[in-house]
Amino acid sequence: MEDLRMALKDHADLASELFDRFSAELRRGFAPAVDNFLGFFHAVDWKEPWLIGVITFHVVFLLITIISRRNMNFQLSLSVLALSGVCFAETINSILAKRWKSFAGQNYFDTHGLFISALWSGPLLFITAVILVNTLFILCGLIVKWKRAELKHRARASRGKKD
Known part of the structure; x- marks a missing residue:
């Protein structure tokens, strides 16, 4: 022991x-x-107007996503739009890297795309995840409704056979 x-x-x-x-x-x-x-x-100089515009865009996009959470078709459109923005991030980064002097105080757009990933793709992927979670909740609710209707139908059918 x-x-x-x-x-x-x-x-x-x-x-x-x-x-x-x-x-x-x-x-x-x-x-x-x-x-x-x-x-x-x-x-990062967070007071630059274009950065404020990008952040405002993401906040408005998130608010639209939250407000339209009951409309599945619109949510699908939003997720396609967000994922398209992520897909084109590399192209956007290369275009902005060539023209940064016309709108920014310094070149944020490196060849690896860290800045565009953090400030553009990251929030869009987050919004897409919010849409996905919302869709899963809606689908779970639909499954519950369907199962309840099925059980009610079975109960009515079994009562009809007994009579």
Whole structure:
């Protein structure tokens, strides 16, 4: 019995040590990401009119998505529009990289497309995910309605056979 207690204690100590290492790695792992995000945030001049326009576009697009959440066909159109914007992000990035001096204070449009991904594609993908979740909720509701109607139909049919 004492051997079992020692084995359990050793196992608990090992698990605790592994958990401590894992949590330390997580804390250390998020620090560079937070530093990169803060560097990105501070490098951008958020008062530029075109950036305000892009952000306003995404907010309005999200509001339209939320307001029209009951209209599945319109939601489908919005998701196609959003995904088209993501598909054309590389082309948009290359066009804006050539013409950045006419509208921006600095060139945000690198060859890897990090800025356009973060400020254009990311919000559009988020809105598409919102549309997808909404669609799943609506479909679940339709399945419940259908199943209830089926059960009512079966109950009526079984009552009709008994009479």
